[in-house]
Amino acid sequence: xxxxxxxxxxxxxxxGRATVAGMGAADPAWLRARRDEAWAxxxxxxMPSTRSEEWRYTDLARKLQLDDxxxxxxxxxxxxxxxxxxxxxxxxxxxxxxAGRIVDVDGKVVSVELDESLARQGVVLTSLREAARQGDDNxxxxxxxxxxxxxxxxxxxxxxxxWSDGVFLRVPSGVxxxxxxxxxxxxxxxxxxxxTRILIVAEAxxxxxxxxxxxxxxxxxxxxxxxxxxxxxxxxxxxxxVSLQRLGRGGFYLANQRTLAExxxxxxxxxxxxxxxxxxxxxxxxxxxxxxNSDMLGLYFGDADQHFDFNTSQDHVSPHAHxxxxxxxxxxxxxxxxxRGIIRVHEGxxxxxxxxxxxxxxxxxxxxxxxxxxxEIGADDVRCSHGATVGQLxxxxxxxxxSRGLTRGRAERLVVLGFLGxxxxxxxxxxVVEKVTNAIVAKLRNV
Amino acid sequence: MPGNEVxxxxxxxxxxxxxxxxxxxxxxxxxxxxxxxxxxISARKDEPEWMLKRRLKALRIYESKPMPQWGGDLSxxxxxxxxxxxxxxxxxxxxxxxxDVPDSIKExxxxxxxxxxxxxxxxxxxxxxxxxxxxxxxxxEWESKGVIFDSIEDGLKNHPELFREHFGKVIxxxxxxxxxxxxxxxxxxxxxxxxxxVELKTPLQAYFRVNQERLGQFERTLIIADEGSRxxxxxxxxxxxxSTDSFHSGVIEIVVKREARFRYTTIQNWSNNMYNLxxxxxxxxxxxxxxxxxxxxGSKLTMKYPSCYLMEEGAHGxxxxxxYAGDGQHQDTGGKVIHVAPNTSSSxxxxxxxxxxxxxxxxxxxxxxxxxANARSNVECDALLINExxxxxxxxxxxIDEKSATVGHEATVSKVxxxxxxxxxSRGMDEAEAxxxxxxxxxxxxxxELPLEYAVExxxxxxxxxxxxxx
Numbered sequence: 001x002x003x004x005x006x007x008x009x010x011x012x013x014x015x016g017r018a019t020v021a022g023m024g025a026a027d028p029a030w031l032r033a034r035r036d037e038a039w040a041x042x043x044x045x046x047m048p049s050t051r052s053e054e055w056r057y058t059d060l061a062r063k064l065q066l067d068d069x070x071x072x073x074x075x076x077x078x079x080x081x082x083x084x085x086x087x088x089x090x091x092x093x094x095x096x097x098x099a100g101r102i103v104d105v106d107g108k109v110v111s112v113e114l115d116e117s118l119a120r121q122g123v124v125l126t127s128l129r130e131a132a133r134q135g136d137d138n139x140x141x142x143x144x145x146x147x148x149x150x151x152x153x154x155x156x157x158x159x160x161x162x163w164s165d166g167v168f169l170r171v172p173s174g175v176x177x178x179x180x181x182x183x184x185x186x187x188x189x190x191x192x193x194x195x196t197r198i199l200i201v202a203e204a205x206x207x208x209x210x211x212x213x214x215x216x217x218x219x220x221x222x223x224x225x226x227x228x229x230x231x232x233x234x235x236x237x238x239x240x241x242v243s244l245q246r247l248g249r250g251g252f253y254l255a256n257q258r259t260l261a262e263x264x265x266x267x268x269x270x271x272x273x274x275x276x277x278x279x280x281x282x283x284x285x286x287x288x289x290x291x292x293n294s295d296m297l298g299l300y301f302g303d304a305d306q307h308f309d310f311n312t313s314q315d316h317v318s319p320h321a322h323x324x325x326x327x328x329x330x331x332x333x334x335x336x337x338x339x340r341g342i343i344r345v346h347e348g349x350x351x352x353x354x355x356x357x358x359x360x361x362x363x364x365x366x367x368x369x370x371x372x373x374x375x376e377i378g379a380d381d382v383r384c385s386h387g388a389t390v391g392q393l394x395x396x397x398x399x400x401x402x403s404r405g406l407t408r409g410r411a412e413r414l415v416v417l418g419f420l421g422x423x424x425x426x427x428x429x430x431x432v433v434e435k436v437t438n439a440i441v442a443k444l445r446n447v
Numbered sequence: 448m449p450g451n452e453v454x455x456x457x458x459x460x461x462x463x464x465x466x467x468x469x470x471x472x473x474x475x476x477x478x479x480x481x482x483x484x485x486x487x488i489s490a491r492k493d494e495p496e497w498m499l500k501r502r503l504k505a506l507r508i509y510e511s512k513p514m515p516q517w518g519g520d521l522s523x524x525x526x527x528x529x530x531x532x533x534x535x536x537x538x539x540x541x542x543x544x545x546x547d548v549p550d551s552i553k554e555x556x557x558x559x560x561x562x563x564x565x566x567x568x569x570x571x572x573x574x575x576x577x578x579x580x581x582x583x584x585x586x587x588e589w590e591s592k593g594v595i596f597d598s599i600e601d602g603l604k605n606h607p608e609l610f611r612e613h614f615g616k617v618i619x620x621x622x623x624x625x626x627x628x629x630x631x632x633x634x635x636x637x638x639x640x641x642x643x644x645v646e647l648k649t650p651l652q653a654y655f656r657v658n659q660e661r662l663g664q665f666e667r668t669l670i671i672a673d674e675g676s677r678x679x680x681x682x683x684x685x686x687x688x689x690s691t692d693s694f695h696s697g698v699i700e701i702v703v704k705r706e707a708r709f710r711y712t713t714i715q716n717w718s719n720n721m722y723n724l725x726x727x728x729x730x731x732x733x734x735x736x737x738x739x740x741x742x743x744x745g746s747k748l749t750m751k752y753p754s755c756y757l758m759e760e761g762a763h764g765x766x767x768x769x770x771y772a773g774d775g776q777h778q779d780t781g782g783k784v785i786h787v788a789p790n791t792s793s794s795x796x797x798x799x800x801x802x803x804x805x806x807x808x809x810x811x812x813x814x815x816x817x818x819x820a821n822a823r824s825n826v827e828c829d830a831l832l833i834n835e836x837x838x839x840x841x842x843x844x845x846x847i848d849e850k851s852a853t854v855g856h857e858a859t860v861s862k863v864x865x866x867x868x869x870x871x872x873s874r875g876m877d878e879a880e881a882x883x884x885x886x887x888x889x890x891x892x893x894x895x896e897l898p899l900e901y902a903v904e905x906x907x908x909x910x911x912x913x914x915x916x917x918x
Contacts, residue, residue: 053517348835350835360847362847362849362850362852363850364850365817365849365850366817367850368846368847368848369845369847370844370845370846370847371843371845371847371856372842372843372844372845373841373843373856373858374840374841374842374843375830375839375840375841375858375860376838376840377830377832377838377839377840377860378838379832379835380832380833380834380835380837380862381835381862382832382860382861382862383860383861384859384860385857385858385859385860386841386856386857386858387855387856387857387858388843388845388854388855388856389853389854389855389856390815390845390847390852390853390854391852391853391854391855392850392851392852392853
């Protein structure tokens with residue numbers, strides 16, 4: 001695979017106003033205006049520093065030099081029909097059945113497939129950029145407005161200004177998609193910055209599951225992959241969103257995700273972090289109607305000097321909603337895991353049920369786990385709890401397995417798999433469990 | 448669900464000790480703070496030069512540090528500080544016997560029940576009235592064992608070397624803005640030394656009381672529990688209600704040497720216009736035990752996080768914290784445990800009750816450094832919400848750099864359950880009685896840890912107030 005552009009040439013697009021203008025050249029006027037506005041917000045917003053509570057443990061000043069990056073403008077991907085990179089093809093072959101599939105290479109959608117019967121029922125799966133240019137009204141209303149607007153922070157603003165492409169998925173009322181819709185994303189250029197967005201709208205009483213997987217080779221320099229994920233579930237809809245982050249070393253993954261669950265809808269998420277050098281996910285789940293439910297799952301396994309930082313929030317805006325978060329991580333080498341989560345029960349959100357659990361397994365002397373599970377409760381008729389643990393491998397479980405003849409190494413691997421497997425068993429989507437399990441096993445071989 | 452009138456009727460907020468005694472202070476500085484005032488305080492106390500230098504240096508640190516932007520709302524504090532008298536001295540002489548204490552001050556203590564406690568139970572009382580120890584007695588047997596229980600000023604005068612060895616070492620002036628302030632203007636507090644192997648069966652007790660409007664009280668306590676000793680120190684506070692804001696900022700330094708056991712108990716019931724910003728820290732050495740028992744009932748805003756630094760192998764730290772936040776109150780409390788050495792263990796148990804517009808926040812830190820092998824820590828926080836307008840938060844920080852550490856944190860938030868109330872009422876209790884019983888049951892695990900003597904204080908403050916509303 002190619003690793004072009006080791007050093008940014010003068011002609012390469014940098015993060016700046018000219019690139020914003022270039023990115024929006026073929027966009028409708030409303031979208032160009034939205035990009036410009038986002039760029040203004042980006043410029044007016046200071047870079048998050050470790051002095052701010054939310055970035056206390058991830059030092060961007062040390063880990064990310066934005067000025068050195070070449071923006072992937074969506075023009076450098078392979079031509080339609082060109083052979084996809086080998087690792088991407090191989091991981092796609094491991095996927096189970098799909099109802100639809102979209103492939104994104106270096107910030108550009110290169111192929112879209114959707115089950116014909118679903119298309120006939122009005123399901124839309126398309127390149128976000130195409131849909132925006134064709135004037136889809138949903139996009140105009142919902143893109144970077146209600147879920148991840150530019151005003152959310154430095155990176156949401158940067159993404160809203162510079163996004164090159166992404167996915168738009170809309171499932172009409174009452175339509176059920178049984179098999180997952182998959183996004184396979186590949187980033188090839190070392191030193192590049194890719195900005196993509198995902199907009200998912202599940203109309204009333206519809207059902208869908210969406211699995212996103214991001215891969216890349218190892219990079220010799222910091223390479224940024226930034227996504228903004230916006231998911232809407234209307235009354236009674238059921239949505240599952242899964243993100244598998246399997247970047248190569250040198251990758252800096254930065255995701256801003258927000259889910260908005262309306263009355264009686266279910267909106268579950270799973271974030272898996274295995275790759276990259278730095279992974280930072282900001283996930284905000286908003287429970288907007290009675291009966292809304294969000295299960296929020298996370299799994300991370302860091303080794304060498306990997307650094308994973310999850311910043312989650314559960315906003316109970318409406319009474320009588322439910323949310324349950326479970327993030328589990330294993331840390332080896334000199335890896336660092338940071339979990340900062342908050343349950344906010346807004347005033348008047350009576351009858352809230354909200355839970356939050358973070359568990360960490362430390363496998364080496366140099367690994368560090370930091371856990372900050374917070375609660376802010378503004379209503380009295382609530383059931384809320386949170387728990388956090390940090391510990392090592394269960395000595396009794398190890399002893400038992402070794403007494404059955406397993407070597408120490410195998411016993412340890414089995415215990416780690418069992419520990420992390422709990423998360424996968426809560427959202428057993430076709431292809432995901434096997435793929436993640438295999439990836440963990442591969443990492444454990446190095447332990 | 449009981450109606451609001453029932454809850455209001457519980458009278459949790461009635462302040463029973465809101466009386467003012469007339470007493471003329473002998474000397475006080477003008478309001479506000481500068482180097483001249485610090486010099487006056489030091490001169491008044493006839494201090495050695497090194498202490499004055501320390502105070503002035505601390506003042507510069509205080510002035511250079513910004514107001515904290517986290518925790519409670521301190522936006523009105525600067526105004527309060529401008530009007531604060533940083534030093535008030537009520538009497539010229541330390542009193543040796545109860546009969547010599549002026550009647551007006553006696554009256555204040557009497558209304559708080561101190562004389563009975565003194566006569567019947569208390570072995571030694573360091574009662575702090577305004578900024579100075581006015582009454583101080585020490586049981587004879589303790590003196591024979593070599594125990595020192597002095598005012599902090601006498602500690603400096605009579606035991607200069609021991610004092611200088613430890614003062615400001617546990618909590619340096621630069622630790623935080625209010626520790627710096629205290630280090631500049633401290634006045635009053637206790638100096639305690641327990642010699643090696645000495646075990647005290649009766650607790651050492653100090654009673655703190657602020658009686659001067661706009662008086663800042665900056666008590667400073669230094670405790671050294673030498674190797675293998677065992678002791679318990681109790682401090683309790685109540686204060687009259689005043690119309691303008693008051694300010695209290697103490698610094699408590701404790702050194703628990705090898706194999707010693709020490710417990711420090713605070714029951715804080717400042718009036719509801721008091722800012723209470725306290726730094727409490729203990730250094731715990733090999734095989735030693737330190738326990739903080741921290742009750743916060745009063746004040747407008749309390750920010751207090753007693754901490755245990757587990758410095759050597761086998762050290763153990765415990766923090767038990769109970770907070771009650773009524774209308775307009777914010778209790779921002781919790782605890783910190785820092786594991787530096789192998790085989791150290793710690794536990795934090797925090798319980799809070801928020802009523803009316805009250806807000807209670809748990810804020811805590813559990814830090815395990817690399818090399819603190821087999822460190823174990825457990826944190827439990829339970830919050831009880833009484834009204835729709837009540838608020839609670841939990842902000843734990845867990846930072847683990849050690850593979851073999853085992854750390855757990857659990858928190859729950861609940862309200863008084865309809866089923867619990869229904870059950871008790873079906874047994875013949877009225878709603879208020881049932882509510883009071885449930886609240887008492889909630890705090891019981893911590894309340895039972897208090898020794899009988901000053902538990903009277905906590906029990907009276909919580910239980911009587913609640914029972915008073917019944918029937």
